Every structure is written in structure tokens, then in C-alpha cells.
Amino acid sequence: MVFKSKSEFMQATRDYTIQWGRNILFSKNDKVRVKAVCKSEDCPWVVYCACNKQDGSWQIKTLVDSHTCPRWRKNRAATQTWTLSKLVPKLRKHPTMKHREVYDWFVRKCNVYLNSTCITRALKAARKIVEGDEIAQYGLVWDYANELLTSNPGSTVQVSVIPMPESPPLFDRFYVCIDACNRGFKAGCRPLIGLDGAFLKTLHGGQILTACRQDANNHILVIAYAIVSVKNKDNWKWFLELLHNDLGDYRENKWCFISDMQKGLIPAVQEVFPRVHHRFCVWHLWRNFSKQWSSTELKDMVWECARSRTTVEFNRNMNRVKLINQKAWEYLDKWPKDAWTKAHFSELPKVDNICNNACESFNAKIKHDRGKSILTLAEEVRRIIMKSIVDNRKKLENYQGILPPVQQSRLEAMTALSSHWAPQWSGDEKEELYEVHGWPTNMVVDLGKHTCSWMPCMHAISAIQDKNDKRAEDYCHDWLKMEAYRKTYCFNVNPVKGQDLWEKTPHPAPVPPPFKAKPGRPTKKRRRDKEEQPTGSKTKMKRKYNPIRCMYCSEIGHNKRSCAKKKATEAEEHARQLQLQLALVAPAAEGAAPEATTVPAEPNPAPSPTQTPTVIDISQCDSIPPTQETQQEQLTARPSKLKVIKGKARLQSSPKPIKAAPVAVSAETIKGTSSAIAKKLADFMTFVPTPTFKPPRKTDK
Template identity: 55%
Template sequence: MCQVEECCWVVYASRDHEDTCWQIKTFYDDHTCPRENSNRAANRAWLASKLVKKVRKYPNFKQCEAATYFRSKCDLILHRNSLARALADARNIVYRDEKTNPGSTVKIGVTPLPDGQVMFDKIYICLSGCKNGFKAGCRPLIGLDGAFLKTQIGGQILSAVAQDANHHIYVVAWAIVNIENKENWKWFLELLHEDLGDYKANGWCFISDMQKGLISAVEEVMPQVHHRFCVWHLWRNFNKQWKDLELRRLLWDAARSTTFQDFIGNMDKIKRVSEEAWTYLNKWPRHSWTKSQFSHRPKLDNICNNACEVFNARIKEARSKPIITLLEEVRMFVMRSIAKNKIKLNNHIGKLPPVIQSRLEKVRKESKNWVPIWTGDEAYEKFEVHGQPTNMVVDLGKRLCTCQLWMLTGIPCVHACAALARVNKRPEDFCHPLKRADELAAALAAAAAAVAASKDKVAATGSTPAPEASNSTNPATSAADIPPPVSGPQAEEVELSQPSYGRTQDEAPPPPATRPPMLPTKWKTTPQPVTTSVDPMQGASAATSSRLARFMKMVPTPQFKAPRKKNP
């Protein structure tokens, strides 16, 4: 009922006969009382929660517009002070007045115009949490790729994506450029090299498609770096000239070969089928597309750039949105993926991550088909493992196997698992540190809190100061006022990176949540069935009873000897 006694508005509901839901029996929707435009439930927190979406969509959302919005949508007339405080809270949630991610790098390239203004050209973003988490526990193999923006103006998004210890994608950096060419790739790789450190000291490796200008840009920025090619794109280019199914199979067999002998054998088969196809494949560097020549440093035997393909597929819808919205969607995706992986790891028990543990269990089961034979060394570590199709030599002390799969992946192969079973050791203890759960926890802990909404992201607000263009006398305009990307003169860079503060970002993470002890099971006592003795012959005739007695009488078989009775 309405609080006003004179008002006839009323609604009456009661439970139905099954007592499962409520049913409205009486409803009179006609208020005759005077309308009130104030509500005590519309407090500061509620107003801020409603204004967050508006501020995200309209960065310059004003207080008068907020008052009009609540008056039209909610029929509320709010005091200007409460509305101003709620609007300030909403802006703090969206833009974070405090610096939540110190050490991040955000650079904007602008093109000077004749009238003294500047035009947006490109932007590079690498959050501190992402790069610190990558250095803490991710594989040193970085995937590089570009994808088209599905807008009327066009453009490209460049990305650098790695993989953590659980084989999940880990986004390191991304950039928006007007076109994919050697100049933009070189600009992106130079900034990435500055953020991640020296590639020789850290052993960074790269995998990418054969895109425009990317191979030459990698050679100029990081000479003699281990650079793999995606075999899937190599196969697509190969398939344009040779449609033979046998050649396709031999190409993948050659790429998956882990030993040099197998690779040479598959290449000889290709040469016998088509010498032109063999010449085409032989012109590519062997260390870029076959496992037999890969570097053992990344502990990852990927021959396809699937990590970048997954990232591009996840932001497929966001690529059709404006640049600011696209950058916010990418940041939210990175934050959600890291938080989700961290929750999965907290609920997992074991030395290895879940994906690595399942793969190792599969390899351990297959190792039963191999027979290890000790070679006679004093340390009892060298074995010759016999099986099909060939024999292998395993050295447990140096963690080597002639199949090279142990060195490529960091996980004991079937031959190593067979030898470890012979010496009664656990394969989990012989996995590389990059495959362990503690390395994954370190990577996620370094990035989980730091990827939250940061002031480094490019957003146009009144509280965010406009950056100044380097080597230019004209200040840079806000991101909302920057015109769309166009081709023009050489772009200048605007430095938006935050300085590193005294307090470190990589503080000790809180202890992971432990599972509560299992409660004792409450056994339900079931009542014992009541047994009653019933005479089956009750009500039967005397003749029936005698026939049943004769039938149940034991008739001894021939040569049957009754048991002797013991004397009392």
C-alpha cells in the first residue's frame, strides 16, 4: 500500500497452493497522492554506479546533463552538491586519479599541421603490470602480429603476445597505427625493446607471420635474434602453387621433425615429388620453421603463431569501434584474462600448472611402451631406451634426449619418462622452472593488481592534463579532439609514460586462498527393516504339505557317505 492514507494504490500477493512462487492477486495501479521527486535510497554510491557508464561513453559528461538524465529517467531532483560528489566518484572509477600502474609506457605519435595543430597518427601502450609479469614467469617467446581495424577510416592494431607457464595467452604490448609497414613495425619493436630490456641478455625470441616489413624490421632492431615463422602461413603460401596433398603432408612432417635426420628425410621425400617445391622451402632459414633447428631457450616448440590469432579473435568486435573504446576494450580483456587465470591457479593443487600436468600424464602413459636399458655409468643416469620406430639415448643428469623434445618443451618426453620410471623418480621434478606453477603465480601476481584501470590509458577528461609534443612548440590536444589517422609528414611522439616511484609495484602477493577443511560427513541412519516370520504353508491342505515335505527331503546320491557324528 502507499504510505499516504488517502492514496488508493495497492498491490496484494500471496503464495500459490504449491508454495513455490508468489502470485499477485490484487493490483490497483493508480496513485492519487502528490508525486515526490526525492528518494533516500538514491545516495552517493548509487548515483556514482549509474554515472560510470555515462562517463565511459561520454568523457565530457557535465553535471547539468547528469541532472537532466536522472530527472527524465528516474524522476529524481537531486541536490547539486550530492550530484557533483557522485560525478567525481564516477570519474575517479573510470580514470583513477591515483596512479595505479607506475612505470607504464604510453606514447602517441602526432603529425603537425600547417595551422599549428596536431593530428593523431599512432599510439603505443605497454602497461607496467604486463611487462613485469612477462619477465617474472612467462616464456621468452613473443608472438608478433597485426590485424585490420573494421572502421570507416581503417588502420591496424599491432600486438605482442606471449604465453605463460599454463600455455595461456599473455598480452605484453599493443599499438594502433595507420598502416602496416616497415617503419611502423620498427617503431613498435624499438619501444618494445626498451620496455623489456636487452634481447641478448634476456634471451627473447620471436614468432610471426611473414608480414610486410616485419622480418626486415626485426633484423634491424634486434640483429641475429631467434625469429620463427608461422608454418600455417608458410603452408598457405606454399598451397597457392602446389596443390598436391602428399606435398602438404610432407611439409607439416618436415616442420614437426625434432631431429635433423628426420627433417632431412622428409625434405628428400619432397624433392623426389617436386624439386621446385623443395627449392621453395629450402630458401627459407631452417631455424625459422622446423623444430629440429629451433632454439632451446624458450622451452616452447610452437610452429604456429596461435597466441596472436587468439588475441585477434577475442577483440574482433572491439576492432569495429572507435580508437578510445578499442583501447579500453583491450585493457579490459587483458585484465579479465589475468584475473581468471589467477583464480584457476589458486584452486589448483600441485607443482605443475593444470595443462602441463595433463600433458605429462599423457606422456607418462605412453612411456610404458618403451624399455630403458642402463648403459653402465656410475651415476645411473644414462639409458638407452628401446622402442618403435627407433632407439633413443637419455641422460637424466644433463636432462638430454636425442629426440630433442625434452630440450624443446622443458617437459620430459616418453623416453625420459621411461628412464625415470626405471630409477623410481617423479617426472614432475625434472620439468623446467618455466613450466612450474610457482613461475605462473609470480607472473600473474605481478600483473593482476597493476592492469587495473590506469591513468596511462588514453582518455579525454577534464582532469587529465594534455600532453606536450616533443620537439614542437604546439601542445598536443586531448585524445577525444584528435582527428582520425591520415597519411602525412613524419609523426612526432608524445611521451605519456609514468615515472617509477619509490614504492615498488612488485610487492609480496597475499597468500593464496586455501581450501577450508572438509566437514565431517553426516551419516543418515536408515531405520532397520522389521522382519516378521510368516509360515509359507499357512492355509495349505494336508496333501500339499506332505508333497512339499517329500520334495524338500534330501535324497542321497550313490556312494554318498553321511558325515560321522561326533561323540558328545
């Protein structure tokens, strides 16, 4: 077997021994020969390779391929260099591999068990090779900006640095607006721009600011993006000023914005775009509302108010909130009505979105990329934009229809609802005014004004069908038709060369901004609110469960067994039962006869065969009902003998009904039971004889 070089032979030998689970040692290693033996002393395995002086190749001269030593799962030949040589190609194909997946892959593929520290260090070094050095990429920002402008002429790329007197400049901000995205937005998209920001998961941190839009088929695409150090008013104002310069005058083009209430964003929009129509994301408004009021009814009322399409319906829902909670109504009433409810939205953007889902979807799409270095992140965003334009163009390339599929399905749903309404023409000359009858109220429709924003509603569709001159698709706005969709994607993003082929610029290379390392492991996930449910796998149970709720008092934090209120109630009930028992015993003790003198009975002679049987009578009247103190003494002492009355055996008639007083139960009262049961019954039971009660009888044997 011949090898090109000595390093190739040593690498092949190392792979072979790791695969078979044996530890080897290179006993000879010089310029002309290499010898490897097994570390076990009694094992005969050996391989010897020497250099061929004629062509410089290396050839195996001796090979004894038999092991007598046991197999080892852990191998010291699996160094970090060897681990990187296997992990880097795998990580290029699967960049989202996690720690456990790397461990399982080495066990399955290479039959070796690596420890956790080795995998962590190898994975970190492999990501640095695949994704690039985070610190070194800050110095290539100027070169990347120049290459992006060269490949995509007409784009806007701006780099902002902070000059330092005696050191390289510090990186501050980076803005990109590709020409294809700008021209496509102006050609066929509705003028509603979503603004949002997301944090970066790198060592130096930062934020990525984005401006997104939706096409005629509600597909999401980025107009511009920027990487800044922090989200504040200055950075938002700088981003919006550059965006304004790229898109043109907002009054002439009737631009509108939608965003959440981020720090510094609202005042920045008001300064750069005075009196512009600015909507708030209702989902973020609802989250802030839920932090103060946890009532499900109130939280649902926020969405009902936001979805109200008429001012009457909105005022009715707001009055319901006011009746439930005055402070909640004041919180909602302080926000501008044209910013979060459909009833007061402007008709200019021809879209009734109440949530900023476009930006949220894009942030979720680059969730993994936000953990990469700055230029790798910028390139991933550019590739996503380029791929989205191509995919959306091919998706509906052969589609036949006036409206895109999403808008067509929505129009069909409206058409189905229009069957519940009855139109009535008013008799005007243009045949445009209709009175539509239905529940809950009648509606007036003017087909000439197109006041249904961007698509005919169910009332307008019923009038259009009654008029029967055009299809409902013809009344839709041009921004919702396939022609506008094709205009949006008639531009393309040009490819960019690799990093090694970039042209060097004369600008001084900036350094990353300073950062303060926080204790502990760096966080990769955002802090979630207490109302949010934790995300998890579809096949594994979540580790967060519902809070424990007491079944007795309905409070959270304890169960029924440890409930303090339940214990207090039981103690009160026990005390009440004791008082009731004492109240029943006291009258019986007061009405009892005085204690009679005990006369010793003569010894009974042995019964003869002709003697009449003896009758034993247990009389209740001769015994005094014991009190609580005497009862305890009787339980501990031996009970006295029963009073025996001797006489002829005769059948007694049924006793006359006598009003019996309650008598406390003692061991003397209950016969035929064990002493333990009698003691227990005497502690908490009271014996109340009925009028027909007969004492137990017992005959002497």
C-alpha cells in the first residue's frame, strides 16, 4: 500500500486504529521511516512504513494486522486536530448540529466515545472555521460594502465608525438597502412598511433592524436592514432617515408604518415622518395589557375592540371594557384610535393588518443566523432575499387568474358570506348606491367609492352580484392583482463573490465595539413573559406545568392536604363536636338518682338440675351516666360487676314507652365487643336509647 506523504500514512493509521478501538504508539518517526505498535505489551500488532527515494512516496513494508488486546471505547488518538478534520466537513453540510448530535454522530460513524469537553471545544473551533472569526470579520466590513455595491449597482450600503485618536476606529452601524428590493417595493407592493428589531446572539451582541413589506400574495420580503449596537432613538432615527432617502417622499408615495412600541421607535418615526399613519402591533399591545390585567374576558375584549370595523361597534366594545374595569378602559383609551383598531384605520395602505407579522416571521427565519458573526449574518440575509425573489417568481409563473391564490381564497370566503344579505338598488343613474338588508343592521354600499379598503366586503359583493355588470375581482384594487405581483419580482439580486476574492479598500479596518463579559454562560434565548408558554419539542413533554391549585380554597401555591384554611375549619368543627357532646352528657348527669349503697351479694350456690334458671337484668336506672372525668377513670379501671337479680324465669312483657335520657357510652353499656373498640367508642360517641330499647341479656352457664 502506497501513500503520498508521511502525514497521509499517519492519518490513515490513526483512523484505522480509532475505528477498531485500539491504542497505538508511533515508536519510530523520522524522515525516512515510521513504525506504529500497539500500546499493549503482549499484542503483536505492528505496521512499518518507509519512504521510497525514487518517487518520494511512502510504502508499507511490514503489517501484522492481528490484535490480542481488548477493545477500548475511548481512544487517546482522537485528538482535537483529528476531531476537527471530521467535524468541519460535517458542519458545512449541517450547520445547525448540536452537542448531542455531534456525540451520536461520532459514536455511529467513527465508533469512538468523546467526552463533553472535547466536543464543546471542537464544535466551537469548527464553527469558527465554517462561519468565520467574529472579531476578524469586523475589519472586513469596508471590503464587503464595496463588493456589495460593485455586484448590485444602485444599492445603498453605509458603514458608520467611531474614529479613535490613537487606535483603529470602532465599528458603530451598518446599513444595506439592495436595489432590487427597493424597486420591487415601489413597483407593486402596498405602501405599508413593518419595522422591528431583534437581538444578536454573538459575543459582542448588537441588534438587527429590519423594514419589511408584503406583496399582492402576502409574501414577506425585506426592503432594508441594519446592524447597530443597541435599539434606541438615535439608531432608529439614523435607520429611518436612510430608508426615507431610498424610498422617496413619504407624502407623495403615501407610506404607512406598523411596529410595536419599542424603545425610541415612536418618537423617531414622528421626527422623520411627521403626521404619518403609524399603526401599533395589537399583539404587543395585548401582551403589555395582560401584564396588568389577567382576566380572560378583558384580554379577549382587546382583540374584539381591535377587530371592530365600524365606530359604533368599537364604541360598544369599549363601553363593555369600561363596565368591567375602569382602569383597563383608561389604558386602552390613551392610545390613538387610528393606530390599533380597524374602525379608524386609514384607507391609503389598502391593508387591514393589526399585527406586525411580517417582521416577526422574518426574525424567526433568521433565528439561527443571528448567532453568527456580522458578515456571515449579512450574507445569510442577502441569500434569503435572493432566494425568496426567485422562489416567489417561479411559484406563480404559470398561474392563471386575476387575483393571486391568497386573495382569491379570501374573496371566495366573502362571496359565501354575501348570501346572507339582500341588496336593494336605490334607483340612481349610475346604479352604484345600494341598501343591503341583513342582520344585525342594514348597510349602505356605494360601488363607485371603493370604501372597502382593498377588497369588496360581503355587503359590496351582494350588490355587485345584483348589478351583474362586472365580476367581484374587477372591483379589487390593482395592488392585489397578479400584474402587481409580477412587477414586484421582475428584479433580481446579483450574486456576490467569496471573501478571498474581495477587493481591498484603503479604509482603516475597524475593530469590534467593546463589551463587558457577563458571568455565566451566554444566553441564546430571549426572556419570555410569564404569560408565554415555553417552546419545546413536539415529541417531548414540557417541563413547565400548570400551577398547583387547592381544591378547597381555590388558591394557587398549595394543595388540599396542606391548606391552612381547611385545617382551621376542621379544628373549629372538632371543637364544636366536643361542645355538643358535653351538652348532651350534662342533662343526663343532673337528672340521675343518687348513688345507691352497694350490698355485697351472697355467694351463689351451684345450680342443681331442678333449680330454676337465673335471670340477669341489666338496669340502666341503677347506673349513673358517667361524666367526661369519670368516663376516663372507668376506661382505665376494671368495670364493676353487674347487679344480678335472682328469680324465676318468666317472659317479660314489652316495656312501656319511657322517655329515655341520653347516656354516654362506656365499656359497661356495650357488651359483646372488645375492650379496644369499647374504649374508642366511649371517646367520641354518645349512646341515646330508644323507647323500645332492651338491655342485652346474658345467662350464666
